[in-house]
Structure formats: structure tokens, C-alpha cells
Amino acid sequence: MPSGPVVIAFDGSPAGLRALREAAALLAPRPGLVVVVWEAGVAYDYATIPSAGLDLPPAQFDLRSAAELDQALYTDARELAQHGAAVATSLGLPSEGLAVADELTVGETLVRVAGDVDAPAIVVGRHDHSALHDILLGSTARHVIQHAPCPVLVVRHSEKKGD
Secondary structure, three states: OOOOOEEEEOOOOHHHHHHHHHHHHHHOOOOEEEEEEEOOOHHHHHHOOOOOOOOOOOOOOOHHHHHHHHHHHHHHHHHHHHHHHHHHHHOOOOEEEEEEEOOOOHHHHHHHHHHHOOOOOEEEEEOOOOHHHHHHHOOHHHHHHHHOOOOEEEEEOOOOOOO
């Protein structure tokens, strides 16, 4: 049996909060690792997007501003991870927070983290997207289910009040 913490994907959404609650109800008092995946370098991407034939002058690339924005995104991700860990801990699942840079996709990053920490399970919240959305953009939950080195608990977000 793996000896690491349960990896809990968290994005601050209602689906993410429900996943935290369900993880605590089912898996406490096993330790948790609340993981927020953030996209490093996105500030640089936005600064270099071409104007796509709109006859606009090229954007001035300000390396300092892009670096500051990238740092702010990391800080926000770290704070969100700490918030998620505090919520999980308050529900009886002692947890730490971890902000991880997205290497390729969120799903691939979660699977890698689970393997790195020898997780006994991964918990993901499932957003209620359309099938077309999942086909075009992919599904984090589907990728994690297909590639995880451990069992996966997928918690579907409910539209009922109180969930």
C-alpha cells in the first residue's frame, strides 16, 4: 500500500470544494496533499500573441511586467493551495498545500505528483461540462483515471443547494 498523502486536486471552484469535503468524509484521518496546478509562463505567452491581422501595432513586450505577473499567479496558486489545505484540515483530513507548475496538462501534472509522493489515491472534482467541451479541450478527470498510478475518486459537482 502506498505510504504518501492522498492527492486532492483543487481549483477553488464549487466542484473543488465538494471534492475536498468528500475526500475528508471518506479518507480522514489519512494525510492529504491539496494540489493547485497553475500555468507558469502564461504572462509571457500573452505578451507575445500576434495581433492576428487586426492592423494593430505590435505589443511592447515588457519582461519585468511579465515576470511580475507570473510571480503573482504563482503566489495566488500557493495561497489557494494553502486555503484548500486549511479547509481539508478543518474537515478532519490533515493536509498540506502545494502549488505546482503545469508541465503539459493539469491531468498529467496531477498524475506525476501522485507518483512522486507515492499517493494511495487521487481525488478530483468533476465539472459539469458538455461532452463537446470534453472532446475539444479534454477532461482532466478522464486523463487522471486513465493514467493514475493509484485509485481515483471523481467527485461530481452537484447543482443542488448546499453542495
